[in-house]
Amino acid sequence: MKAERHNAIRTILMETPVFNQDELRRNLLRRSFDVTQATLSRDIHELHLYKGPNGYSFPNGAAEDTELPSMDSMFSSFGLEVRQAINQLVLRTTTGSAQPVAAALDRERLPEVLGTIAGDDTVLIICQDQKRASQLRQRLEELLEA
Amino acid sequence: MKAERHNAIRTILMETPVFNQDELRRNLLRRSFDVTQATLSRDIHELHLYKGPNGYSFPNGAAEDTELPSMDSMFSSFGLEVRQAINQLVLRTTTGSAQPVAAALDRERLPEVLGTIAGDDTVLIICQDQKRASQLRQRLEELLEA
DNA sequence: CATTCCAATGTATAAATATACATAGCCATT
DNA sequence: AATGGCTATGTATATTTATACATTGGAATG
Numbered sequence: 001m002k003a004e005r006h007n008a009i010r011t012i013l014m015e016t017p018v019f020n021q022d023e024l025r026r027n028l029l030r031r032s033f034d035v036t037q038a039t040l041s042r043d044i045h046e047l048h049l050y051k052g053p054n055g056y057s058f059p060n061g062a063a064e065d066t067e068l069p070s071m072d073s074m075f076s077s078f079g080l081e082v083r084q085a086i087n088q089l090v091l092r093t094t095t096g097s098a099q100p101v102a103a104a105l106d107r108e109r110l111p112e113v114l115g116t117i118a119g120d121d122t123v124l125i126i127c128q129d130q131k132r133a134s135q136l137r138q139r140l141e142e143l144l145e146a
Numbered sequence: 147m148k149a150e151r152h153n154a155i156r157t158i159l160m161e162t163p164v165f166n167q168d169e170l171r172r173n174l175l176r177r178s179f180d181v182t183q184a185t186l187s188r189d190i191h192e193l194h195l196y197k198g199p200n201g202y203s204f205p206n207g208a209a210e211d212t213e214l215p216s217m218d219s220m221f222s223s224f225g226l227e228v229r230q231a232i233n234q235l236v237l238r239t240t241t242g243s244a245q246p247v248a249a250a251l252d253r254e255r256l257p258e259v260l261g262t263i264a265g266d267d268t269v270l271i272i273c274q275d276q277k278r279a280s281q282l283r284q285r286l287e288e289l290l291e292a
Numbered sequence: 293c294a295t296t297c298c299a300a301t302g303t304a305t306a307a308a309t310a311t312a313c314a315t316a317g318c319c320a321t322t
Numbered sequence: 323a324a325t326g327g328c329t330a331t332g333t334a335t336a337t338t339t340a341t342a343c344a345t346t347g348g349a350a351t352g
């Protein structure tokens with residue numbers, strides 16, 4: 001349940017500005033997630049969200065840490081969603097983060113990944129075949145929850 | 147006074163993380179700015195600061211959502227041709243237009259589009275499957291005539 | 293099964309932030 | 323000087339967010 005709710009939160013924030021947690025709560029209610037403000041406070045913490053002049057938003061990709069981060073930490077911080085088409089995965093990231101996320105992924109040298117191409121907020125991952133793409137997608141989706 | 151204080155706040159934030167307004171207040175006190183929390187709340191608003199997992203931070207320069215051109219107008223202005231490969235479309239655009247065209251396309255949030263990656267004069271569009279790619283190609287081709 | 297963990301969440305409240313209202317200082321105009 | 327308008331700020335409080343503690347349900351283990 002929590003995982004789905006986190007996804008719903010991400011989706012809502014991509015679509016519409018949200019200025020406080022009660023607003024978010026009512027938005028989630030329309031999608032049949034009924035939780036209290038306390039839970040959302042925790043969710044927001046777990047999703048590393050920021051609150052600014054336009055409400056809650058995703059991390060801005062500005063470097064905060066010094067060393068080369070792992071794919072896991074990169075994606076759990078800057079990844080927004082994963083989608084699959086046949087043997088390809090399309091990662092959406094916060095704007096400006098696609099390159100560093102792809103670099104972190106490349107560093108892993110996963111055998112199932114033939115290569116990656118990154119734009120500004122999108123990474124394309126080419127996998128060997130559909131099956132391996134599915135496996136990687138699953139792993140990445142888990143990272144979104146972490 | 148306010149201007150100087152704002153500068154001091156910026157300096158402090160660049161140097162050290164600040165997690166709440168009272169912490170900021172004490173920091174300012176050391177630099178001989180003695181104001182109340184209320185004033186800092188207003189300052190933070192005026193400086194467009196964000197609050198996130200690492201305390202207050204600067205805006206990321208991401209443009210606020212103003213009115214941006216539609217995919218249709220963008221592509222009919224700058225699109226040159228569409229080609230398809232299985233579930234992928236490759237758009238050729240006038241040079242330098244690929245990024246804005248891709249951005250306009252992203253803004254549409256078409257469900258059949260998993261994501262786009264743009265270079266200088268080429269946009270790669272990843273669709274869910276071949277069928278949807280064909281549909282989108284048709285629509286884009288029509289825009290080329292318009 | 294019963295038992296023990298543990299994650300997820302709610303409840304109640306503390307902590308942090310925003311704001312309505314009041315006041316003081318500063319120019320400019322009369 | 324008196325008046326009015328404007329900005330910055332404090333005070334008191336409302337609003338928003340975080341958290342300590344309790345509860346529940348499900349998975350793992352004996």
